Every structure is written in C-alpha cells, then in structure tokens.
Amino acid sequence: LFQTARLLQTMWKKALLGLLLVGSAHAATVQTDITMDSKTIGKFVHDDSVSGLKPAIVIFSETGKVNNFALSQAEAMIGIGARAMVVDTTMLDVSTNTDFATWTMDELSQAVIKAVEATKTCELCKTAVDPNKVAVVGYGQGANAVLSSASKGATYNAGIAYTPILTSMPTSYTLSASTAPRLLIAPAYSSISMLADLEKALGDVVKYEIFMQYDTAAWFNVDTNGNYKRDQAARALVQSASFLSAVFQGTFDVAGTSEPNIEAPLTNIKSEAVTYKDGAEELAGLVVRDSTVDSTHAVVVVPAWKGFEKYATQRLYYLARLGYVAMSANIYDLPIGYSIDDMTLRIANVTQWRVADDNAKGSAFARRIDAARDYAKSIDGITGASVMGFCFGGTGVYNTYRFGSDYSVHASYHGSMMNTRDFSDSTSKDFKGYLAMYSGTKDEGESGDMLITHLKDLSAYNGKWEVTRYSGAVHGFSEWQSGGYDAWAEGRSFQSFNAIMDEKKLSKASGASSLTASTLFGFAAALLALYAAY
Secondary structure, X not given: OHHHXXXXXXXXXXXXXXXXXXXXXXXXXXXXXXXXXXXXXXXXXXXXXXXXXXXXXXXXXXXXXXXXXXXXXXXXXHHHOOEEEXXXXXXXOOOOOOOHHHOOHHHHHHHHHHHHHHHHHOHHHHOOEEEEEEEEEEEOHHHHHHHHHHHOOOOOOEEEEEOOOHHHOOOOOOOOOOOOOEXXXXXXXHHHHHHHHHHHHHOOOOOEEEEXXXXXXXOOOOOOOOXXXXXXXXXXXXXXXXXXXXXXXXXXXXXXXXXXOOOOOOOOEEEEEEEEEEOOEEEEEEEEEEOOOOOEEEEEEEOOOOOOOXXXXXXXXXXXXXXXXXXXXXXXXXXXXXXXXXXXXXXXXXXXXXXXXXXXXXXXXXXXXXXXXXXXXXXXXXXXXXXXXXXXXXXXXXXXXXXXXXXXXXXXXXXXXXXXXXXXXXXXXXXXXXXXXXXXXXXXHHOHHHHHHHHXXXXXXXXXXXXXXXXXXXXXXXXXXXXXXXXXXXXXXXXXXXXXXXXXXXXXXXXXXXXXXXXXHHHHHHHHHHHHHO
C-alpha cells in the first residue's frame, strides 16, 4: 500500500505540474475593475475558466496604486489556484493624504481592512472568493500596510511583507493569537541591522517567518527598480507561493504531530553499511538510496551531538525516498545508531570538534564531514553532493560553508553559529555552493543579534545565503522525538530545502517522496508561480 501510494504521489506531482503549466499557457486571465461607492478601488485578476470559490490574495504595491508589477504578481498568484485583487489605496477613502509613502499606521491598517472586506463582498467576488481564505501581500510601503494591519487586529489568514520599511514598522502587536494572520516577512539585507528589533516587536503573539537573502536592497523583487535581483526575486516568489499554499491547504504530513514511519521497508529503498576514511582513520558509515535510480545527487547528513542515532538515520531514509543517495557523516567514530545519553560525554565530544575562534578544530570538523562526501561521490552515478546537518551537525554545515567545502547546497538546521574560522586572509572564492539556514526565534544559539553579526561576516566576502526564522520555534524544532518539535517549522524548512534543490536542478523526480498530495500540489503550484512570472 505504501509503495502504491508513493507511485501515485509521483504521478500526481508530474500530472499536476503538467496540467497546471498547460493551463497557464491558455488561462483565460481576466482583469476586472472593482467599484465601491462609485469609485474604482482596484482590479480583480482571475482565471475566468475556473469556477467556484477560491482563495483570494489582496495586493498592495509599493506606491499604493495599480501598476504593471503588481498586476504581474497577481497573475503569478493565479498559479496557486487563487484570485487576486490589486488595490488602489487612493480610492478607499481612508485618508485625505495623497502621498501613500507618508500614511500613518492607522491609515495603512484601515486600507487593508477595507480592501479585504471589498474582496470578500464585491458582486463578482461573492461567487469567486472563499471568504475564509484571504491573504494580503505588500511591497515596500505596501508591506508596512500588511504589518500595520496585523498589529491592529485585522482578520485574514496570511500576510506577506516584501522589504518593509523597518524604520516605520509597528513596535508592538497586541492582538489575540486566535485572530492573528500568519506572516511571511522578507526584509532586504540592507535593513539587517534592524532584524533583531523586528523580532522583538513581533513578540510571541504573531506567528511568522522571516526570510532574508544575500545582497538584497529595497524592492529587490521589483523588476523595474534599480535594486532588482533576478535570482533572489525568483527564490522569494517560490517561497511565497509555497507559504500561501501551506496556509490555505493545511499542515504537513512529513511528521505531523507524531514520529513518521520513514524506515518502513520498501523494496526499492536499500541501506548499506560501509566503511570510509578520514585520513588514516577508518569510520563506520551508512548509505541509503533508491535502487531504481541510476544517476542522482548525494546528500551528506551530519547528526546532532548525540551521535548518528535514530533521528539522523531516519533522515537518511527521508532523503532516499526523495531520490537522493543519503550518506552518514560519522563525526565521533561510534557505531551507526548509537546514542550518547550522558551529558558530560556529549559536551566532551562536541568540544573536540567545535570551539569558538579555534581555526584548527573548525578545519578538522569540515574535513571530517568532507570525508563522508568524498565516499558518497565515489559511488557510481553520483552527480554531485550537498550537506544537511542538525544542532551540532548544523554548526558543522555552517562550518563547511565558512571553510569553502565543495557542496552544491549547505543546509543548516538549528545549528549554533560560531566563529570557527578567521576571515582575515579570506576571499570570496573560498565559498562554494549555497548556504540555507533554518532557525527558531527562541533558539539562544541563533539569537537575532548573533545572526546579524554572522550574516554581515559572510556578506563582506560575497557569500550566497538565505536564512529563515520561525517564530516561537526552539532549538531542535525539526526533531520528532524532541519536546521542542514544531510541525510547521519542520514542514516549512524541509519544503524550502526541497525547493532549493529543485531550483538548482539537483533533485531526482523519480525518487519516492514522503510528502502528501496536498503538499505536492503546493510544491507544483509554487513552481508554476515561478514559471508564470519569469
């Protein structure tokens, strides 16, 4: 049954993406003027060939008016099965001030509330919009409208704030958690000095993600702006589409609220105990792969400080089901599956490899991980390698990036950030691949202030990175057995990792996926949104 479900999921993924792309080429996209009190308050963008109630996305441009960029974003959002309303704020009668850039937070909030209500109740909207599934997306000052409305108690499902002007952002959010929209906030790197202040202002009430990328400034995703960055804009669009799909379509089934049976036997998933070397030292390893895939990418998994125990092994199976060859990195030279329970022993093992400002240990740690990569790349059919790590292993992955280890993608999950390398004689050529960091706002090992310091450090040498912060998530949020497990943060972070691998053409579509059909739909829709806009 599990194998049949896996095959159906693979078929769903291919069929959905194919149908969606074909549909986008012939979509009956219509832009309809919407009036309220005899004033045209915006354009309603929809696929006229699709009937029924669908989620709605209300869009506020950087100028507060309808423009070509906002309309292009609206058409992209149709790709996730939504309707879109591009708002003209000057027609909403919430302010006598015609300069949108100087509107107060109260005025911005009222504009959002009024636009959301109009999107639910206009004559056309009544037969096209699901009033229980509404999101608001804003750019620049439009992003501040999203944040302001959230702080004032506006009721909608999700908000996306692209490059908000953080110097004039709300300083507190006092709304009830039951009415708070879930937010995705994408500040530009140029505003990084205010990242910690943003998190403090959001507090513990709002559920949010902060998504920041390297080398971005205000309006980096607006193609008519001098700060436009095509790669970062495309990445942000995929992240946004998958976020909205997740909010509208429900939670994730990679784990949910219980431990998944990822290691359930499948005839095509094979595991093999191996030995490999770090210099002269021989280490035990485990390789898990889909035996039906001849050519694919390898992903090295670096475990948390307990050693390569059950959770790390489960992640090997998870990756194999996605079509990768998954390889263990045995840092401590202990048997695969062994867990160190003694706290004193854990600390002793960790400090053998990771000490702040100790270049020698940092270099040895990177070399230890790279030894597993070298073995994985020696396997027939391997086209390249990426690395993924958790906790202590997440620090190790951050370390591989700082030391210039050769991986396509370095994915660090709740790894403490440490200065394991002195950059005084470094140049940008030392960085290889792309660094993705996932952390919780309640993880003391990656506080906002500490993160700022490290991201500035990487950016000074032209590092290519992205970081995602999950509100309320603590250290170990991705570990199913952990008391700090957070299903949303775990599901979203792995969705992000998978999207990066697909965008870089490192994934293998025939691999068995452990994602649900609804998540696969969201993933296919995210790709469609990218296709439609770019």
